[in-house]
Amino acid sequence: MGFLVVKPTRVFCVYLACFLVTMLSLVSNGSCHAKLSSTFYDKACPNALSTIQSAVRTAISRERRMAGSLIRLHFHDCFVQGCDGSLLLEDTSSFTGERGAFQNSGSVRGFEVVDEVKSRVENVCPGVVSCADILAVAARDASVAVGGPTWKVKLGRRDSRTASKSQAESNIPRASDDLSVLISLFKRKGLNAKEMVALSGSHTIGQAQCITFRNRIYNETDIDAGFASTRRRGCPSNGGDANLAPIDLVTPNSFDNNYYKNLIKRKGLLKTDQVLFSGSSTNNFVTKYSNDQAAFYSDFAAAMVKMGDIDPLTGSSGEIRRRCKSIN
Template sequence: MELHPLSLACFLATILFLFLNPHCEAQLLPTFYDQTCPNALTTIRSVIRTAISRERRMAASLIRLHFHDCFVQGCDASILLDAVPPLTSEKNAPQNFESARGFNVIDDVKSRVENICPGVVSCADILAVAARDASVAVGGPSWAVKLGRRDSTTASQSQATMDLPGLFDDLNTLISSFSRRGLNARDLVALSGAHTIGQAGCGTFRFRIYNGTNIDANFVSTRRRSCPSIGGDRNLAALDLVTPNSFDNNYYKNLIQRKGLLESDQVLFSGGSTNNIVTEYSNNRDSFYSDFAAAMVKMGDVGPPLTGSAGQIRKICSAIN
């Protein structure tokens, strides 16, 4: 078949554009490392399982780390970079400072993977796979992680401060924040369900238990025992008192009972547009699991991710090459 000269010119122009534009989105695939590093996923899973068996809380920390990465510059492992002027670290943003954790586990994974496949597997993909494996390790859903991301050579503390959801955001603010990243209200409620595991420091929920109105009185009394009105900011409390170490749908049952620990959790069930989704998930764990898995895959595409020749494959996750 012959191409018309004009069609041929357009075809060649398209190829040239794709070649010269490293930020052009390429397709992410679960099989991306099948040939270049076939043992990558089993190696990641082994390290993650060991880390969580040592400390159950680590599952929540790793899921949160992936979430906080994707919401700033897309899923590019920018959250892992240390501050080396002129680069500022997202680790120091208020939403991450002294609360984001699991960096040592990711470093361990990266070291193990580099030993078997040097310069092949990105830190961004490791974060994405670690989040999935963390969910499975504590009884949560699994999903096929799309792979092929590359790592950013930039990070921004100011952008993290601006882009990451805040503890006191109202429902409309949260919905808008997610919408800007292509995520809808159902994704917001599903992804918030990760708070069925993990812990929060007293300083993040003190205002709610001493000044909140949409909150259960007995819940307030229980929470105040470990969170005084002054001091004790780092005293930890489980986000879900009932099954704190199991990934289930109890988080949503807590919200219906006005027992959400964080203000940004309870707003999901406060008479607004997401009440029906919370009720659905509280009654149907399978529905929550299915939607959580789908939302995690969807979040993994936020950015869009760096692919092709954009970014780099970092040798260590905390510093650019």
């Protein structure tokens, strides 16, 4: 008894080859990674965004400074392992988290607000919205709440099951970094010099601790003498490390372009602020934004969207945490 041999057609061979390539790709990646989308929760949790917005507005109405803190949380999260909510995790027996990193310890704040937002969202649709996405949406809503720009937040991130103090300390900028270091750190995350200057504009709101700017007001020369003298009143040469000062002394509670005007007048509070107006690669951006608030708003919004795309966990990677401070 013989066997019927069928010669495969060309179309079949092409289809088979494509199928094998797809399967090999899935195996090598471990999962199928979906793209982020601004409509990700439209069906799964249609009230997610309004719930987050309401909670953020309440928090900022209680304390205006919280707007800057929420934007900073998203930034510090994305620069370590990508935008995955890892910054929110407390230490465990298996890893030391990012909260204790030098750039975060005693400085990054707003965790209790994120916990409250998460609790409200869980009441609406449990196990659906990630902490990483809450950070991204809260940053946008915080900007709007203090008169800043808005943008469409891309969603669909999942939460990391781990965090890394060492990665935080090697990836997040320090207040003492010079321009070349800043450009290198942002470039490592796919962000160029223009986007770095635009994102730095978030310092138009918020405050900084004395320890982060003491050297600048006492030892640096590229600073307005009157401004330095004023800042010394609340930041002694010894002690008072945690004393606070507004980064933008003119309009500390409003999202505007005064931050850039201050830099041109040599009134940047942090070294990492003033160095933006000390190098040929960034001076033009500072000047542009100081003269054109609309351009600053537009570029800031675009840079925030791009930053939110840094290595997100999607598909079946990571998890949706029930509580932002701990893995499930």
